[in-house]
Amino acid sequence: MSDLEKQFAEAQARIKPVTVPTETMLELYALYKQASAGDVSGDRPGMLDVRGRAKYDAWAKKQGLSKDAAMQAYIALVDRVGPKR
Numbered sequence: 001m002s003d004l005e006k007q008f009a010e011a012q013a014r015i016k017p018v019t020v021p022t023e024t025m026l027e028l029y030a031l032y033k034q035a036s037a038g039d040v041s042g043d044r045p046g047m048l049d050v051r052g053r054a055k056y057d058a059w060a061k062k063q064g065l066s067k068d069a070a071m072q073a074y075i076a077l078v079d080r081v082g083p084k085r
Contacts, residue, residue, distance in 0.1 A: 031070050
């Protein structure tokens, strides 16, 4: 496991118990998915699946972002809004 991957895992553990605004949670979700799964895939959820559609759209905005860049952005966001180390 690389140093970046360790920091990414630590950031996930730090933010998990914290309540953050919906926009921040969507940003964290999108960065996590981009770092772990790459570009968004599959069909966009239908209009009645509001939550699924918001998550899909947030992730789709990260298309093309590299795994390392997504991890770094995730860590930086957790450092900004989460508990201090």
